[in-house]
Every structure is written in C-alpha cells, then in structure tokens.
Amino acid sequence: SAIIGIVIILLLFIAVKSKRLKKFSFSIIIGGALGNFYDRISYNAVPDFIDIHYKNFHWFTFNFADIFITMGIIIMKLIVGIGNM
Numbered sequence: 001s002a003i004i005g006i007v008i009i010l011l012l013f014i015a016v017k018s019k020r021l022k023k024f025s026f027s028i029i030i031g032g033a034l035g036n037f038y039d040r041i042s043y044n045a046v047p048d049f050i051d052i053h054y055k056n057f058h059w060f061t062f063n064f065a066d067i068f069i070t071m072g073i074i075i076m077k078l079i080v081g082i083g084n085m
Contacts, residue, residue: 001037001040001041004033004036004037004040005037007033008030008033008034008037011026011029011030011033012030014026015027015030021075021079022076022079024075025072025073025075025076026072026076027072028068028071028072028075029068029069029072029073029076030072031065031068032064032065032066032067032068032069032072033065033069034065035064035065035068036063036065036066036069039065046063046065047063048061048062048063048066049061049063050062050063050064
C-alpha cells in the first residue's frame, strides 16, 4: 500500500506538469487509483463486483475504479499519437 501511495503522489506531480488532455487523462487515472487505494486501506481488499457473462464468454471481474484507470490509459494512448496536447 505504501508503494501504491508513492506512485499516486508521483502521478499527481506528473499531472500538474502535464498539459490539457494529458492532465485530464492523468486525473482520471489518479481518481481510479485513489478509489482502489481507499478500499485497500479501509477494507484490506479491493472489492470487484462487476462480472460480465455472455454465452460462453466470461470477462474478468472489475470495479468502477478499474474502469476509470482503463479509460485514462486509453485516452493517454490515443493522445500520444496526436502529439503534445
């Protein structure tokens, strides 16, 4: 948990120095990370409760914080191709 806290602090510093869309994507990632970090500190676990099944397809179980982290990373990957925004 201490290492995760340090990584979140580092992400905050990077986000502050970033510009526009990168700042937005870092903010989304940090929000999700803080949600998981809070659960880890409060409950000693991160509850995953969204479980998707479709016929024989079964996706991994996740939570809303994971969704925000994934969205932030996808936005980050998309703007890397666009340039410095």
